[in-house]
Amino acid sequence: MSDLAIIGGTGLTRLSGLEITRREVVHTPYGEPSGPVTHGRLLGHAVAFIPRHGSTHNIPPHRVNYRANLWALRHIGLTHVVAVAAVGGVTPAMEPCRVAIPDQVIDYTWARAHTFFEEDLEHVTHIDFTEPYCAELRARLIQAGASAGLDVIDKATYGATQGPRLESAAEIDRLERDGCDVVGMTGMPEAALARELGLCYASCAVVANWAPGRGDGTVITMDEISANLVSGMEKVKRLLEALVTS
Numbered sequence: 001m002s003d004l005a006i007i008g009g010t011g012l013t014r015l016s017g018l019e020i021t022r023r024e025v026v027h028t029p030y031g032e033p034s035g036p037v038t039h040g041r042l043l044g045h046a047v048a049f050i051p052r053h054g055s056t057h058n059i060p061p062h063r064v065n066y067r068a069n070l071w072a073l074r075h076i077g078l079t080h081v082v083a084v085a086a087v088g089g090v091t092p093a094m095e096p097c098r099v100a101i102p103d104q105v106i107d108y109t110w111a112r113a114h115t116f117f118e119e120d121l122e123h124v125t126h127i128d129f130t131e132p133y134c135a136e137l138r139a140r141l142i143q144a145g146a147s148a149g150l151d152v153i154d155k156a157t158y159g160a161t162q163g164p165r166l167e168s169a170a171e172i173d174r175l176e177r178d179g180c181d182v183v184g185m186t187g188m189p190e191a192a193l194a195r196e197l198g199l200c201y202a203s204c205a206v207v208a209n210w211a212p213g214r215g216d217g218t219v220i221t222m223d224e225i226s227a228n229l230v231s232g233m234e235k236v237k238r239l240l241e242a243l244v245t246s
């Protein structure tokens with residue numbers, strides 16, 4: 001897969017093991033992406049990488065320029081995008097440090113630039129979003145997880161919240177009633193924008209913490225999230241290595 005891009009989330013501002021060959025600054029009609037696109041080789045295979053929250057992790061979820069990031073990736077010829085995302089675990093299987101490949105999404109975000117189809121239109125366009133993630137890439141991620149010996153959860157409904165605050169316990173109860181398994185702040189509008197651009201996009205969700213009101217109910221700290229993400233992202237690295245060599 002020589003046309004693969006990885007969008008790194010919280011806990012993945014750099015892709016360790018990536019032998020960097022060059023950095024490419026892309027200007028877009030939608031403003032600046034989160035940073036230059038880093039090109040490199042992972043186990044000898046070409047991969048491009050962009051950190052969603054910037055290389056110093058200073059862009060909060062509601063301020064990420066999702067349109068610019070995806071437009072830049074497509075503009076430079078990438079066709080497949082793996083979006084790595086830290087999430088909270090809502091349902092019992094979604095324990096901290098688990099990795100899940102979501103198959104559905106519910107969007108609770110608001111006031112984000114969420115479409116490319118709003119200006120200079122010849123006609124109104126409605127993309128099909130019945131299956132929000134690319135089936136081919138999801139299957140490859142699940143297969144890569146299995147061949148890396150990881151206990152990857154092969155489906156999950158991702159609830160995308162606005163952030164940057166975490167949710168209240170009642171909000172998480174509502175998300176669970178709606179059918180969400182994990183909750184994160186960046187899954188939308190990213191998935192829909194990727195579909196609008198015709199990119200094959202799938203998400204790799206890493207559980208950083210029990211969602212509010214789940215687990216032992218103690219206060220969620222950034223230290224807890226960071227500690228779990230160290231081990232979760234180690235799994236993601238193994239999964240991505242298996243993906244590129246598959």
Ligand code: HPA
Pocket residue numbers: 086087088089161166167183184185208209210211212
């Ligand atoms: N809620 C929303 N987003 C998150 C969480 C959470 O608990 N953990 C990591 N990203």
